[in-house]
């Protein structure tokens with residue numbers, strides 16, 4: 001196991017109270033695996049990723065519990081600078097907006113070459129050659145010329161590819177990609193998806209892909225974690241999530257998205273909605289967070305938080321539909 | 334069918350690029366470069382295409398929120414291109430806009446009631462009681478409570494704010510609503526609510542919509558006819574059935590093939606375009622799409638293709654169909 005996140009809790013102190021942005025999140029990542037984290041905005045996807053690399057602004061945020069085991073060490077127990085030096089070149093992250101990690105005043109070639117000299121102790125000429133090579137690998141046309149350009153001279157898609165090139169320069173074991181294609185056009189998104197699939201194949205890079213786009217999740221991941229209001233509500237292999245979703249939230253999400261050709265072929269003209277809206281993290285329902293919106297809600301759900309329950313082998317859902325609720329509710333008082 | 338409700342002919346919007354001390358015009362952004370489309374009463378037209386292809390500009394120029402460089406907009410049988418300010422103002426009650434970003438399109442210092450009352454005060458000679466009744470009616474239509482009318486925009490979620498935006502657009506009983514990416518800023522579970530709301534309001538009030546969007550699955554759901562734009566031009570125009578079941582233009586085919594499908598076992602042949610959309614300041618000669626087109630031939634570099642009607646209501650602009 002490459003990365004093992006156990007019961008991670010990251011909270012924020014806000015004016016409205018404590019926001020449990022990540023609350024008891026556990027999942028692990030194997031070498032060469034692409035795991036997807038899905039869920040709506042504000043459900044804690046980015047905070048989960050930022051917790052691994054210790055990028056949480058503190059205050060207001062703090063990792064208040066859990067373990068992040070990487071290479072036999074618990075990152076949560078280490079200082080920020082220790083985390084940076086352990087992860088430095090072994091875990092890379094890319095963001096939705098490439099300009100946040102590209103420096104506008106240096107050429108992209110210089111920025112990538114710096115990664116090579118910093119992490120792989122490459123000399124100037126070697127660093128430059130490898131930079132051009134890397135830009136070619138991420139399919140930037142005319143890489144020798146583009147390497148000498150500044151970020152603003154590149155289009156959105158090319159900037160995203162340049163950022164991926166930079167993230168890959170240190171040949172990381174894990175790539176964490178937070179909404180890497182959300183700001184891109186579908187044609188460019190298709191190329192970035194293809195690029196990530198090739199990284200996995202050619203370099204055995206393990207990828208954590210964060211996105212709210214279930215189409216992208218279906219295309220490239222092998223396992224999916226679905227989050228809702230700071231908690232994992234379902235986890236399974238990708239095929240099971242899409243073909244046999246167990247949690248009412250996952251089921252609702254999958255039913256609510258329009259599918260290409262659905263109307264043209266079947267005349268569908270009504271989408272199944274999920275009623276209501278995502279609750280505020282500082283004002284969560286007492287029991288199951290999905291209770292106010294859930295079409296299957298039972299009385300036990302209102303005041304009792306369900307555990308993650310194994311519904312099928314390797315498939316878990318946080319829902320009372322799959323637990324012996326009377327007994328458990330009794331035991332908890 | 335008779336006259337369409339709205340007909341746009343050969344519309345162009347060229348933005349001058351100015352440089353230097355005297356702000357000389359050194360070139361133009363050909364944001365919209367000769368597009369024509371029409372809209373029937375009660376139907377929905379979709380405009381799709383990649384970022385920067387001119388969708389928003391086309392919508393703005395149709396409402397004359399931007400003055401078109403050339404072309405005409407005929408609304409209800411009248412050419413509005415030459416309208417003066419006061420005639421434009423009364424025309425605008427008939428054509429309303431809803432925005433992509435519900436966060437920035439509402440005045441944060443006004444309550445929802447005030448936001449909805451504003452257009453009624455400007456355009457209608459309603460008594461204050463009539464205005465109150467109208468506001469209550471609008472809130473109910475978009476699924477908000479009377480109590481929510483007394484609150485401020487920041488107290489609402491994105492989806493609720495979009496409902497407020499829709500109520501405001503409906504307030505003067507328009508016949509056309511232009512929605513520029515009306516759901517793309519919303520969460521997946523909320524998008525379906527707003528799409529269903531738009532469809533039911535259309536049925537109830539016989540509204541005509543122009544929906545500008547990049548999400549082709551959503552557009553198929555919402556739109557009767559779809560115009561696919563590339564670099565300021567419409568390259569294909571068809572009914573939703575024909576566009577999705579039988580796309581003809583190589584660009585439309587590539588766009589549709591690029592959409593990720595939420596079915597993990599589904600495998601499809603993807604058409605990779607390579608490269609990026611060229612700058613609308615220097616569109617390529619011949620067919621604008623030729624540098625990225627997998628099917629480009631020699632004549633595509635030299636000659637601009639002209640629109641060809643393949644079947645009633647299905648127009649494609651590509652040499653392969655000449």
Ligand SMILES: Nc1ncnc2c1ncn2[C@@H]1O[C@H](COP(=O)(O)OP(=O)(O)OP(=O)(O)O)[C@@H](O)[C@H]1O
Nearest residue numbers: 348362364383384385386387388389390391547613
């Ligand atoms: N006021 C302006 N001055 C100069 N250029 C402009 C202006 N407004 C838009 N443009 C340019 O016109 C082109 C079309 O812009 P438009 O906003 O219509 O695109 P769009 O299709 O709506 O894109 P998106 O999907 O990103 O919203 C772009 O190249 C844009 O940069």
Ligand SMILES: Nc1ncnc2c1ncn2[C@@H]1O[C@H](COP(=O)(O)OP(=O)(O)O)[C@@H](O)[C@H]1O
Nearest residue numbers: 012021040041042043044045046047057060281
């Ligand atoms: N710096 C911060 N200060 C306060 N709250 C924060 C901060 N960063 C994130 N949060 C809160 O944590 C929650 C989860 O955020 P995030 O992980 O960014 O969501 P997403 O799933 O959209 O990536 C949100 O409710 C957000 O408001």
Ligand code: SF4
Nearest residue numbers: 288291294301319320
């Ligand atoms: S625990 Fe109850 S309320 Fe929560 S998702 Fe399951 S059935 Fe619905």
Ligand code: SF4
Nearest residue numbers: 620623626633651652
């Ligand atoms: S005209 Fe030529 S380049 Fe343009 S879309 Fe058709 S085949 Fe491609």
Ligand SMILES: [Mg+2]
Nearest residue numbers: 045046178179
């Ligand atoms: Mg995020």
Ligand SMILES: [Mg+2]
Nearest residue numbers: 388389390513
């Ligand atoms: Mg736009």
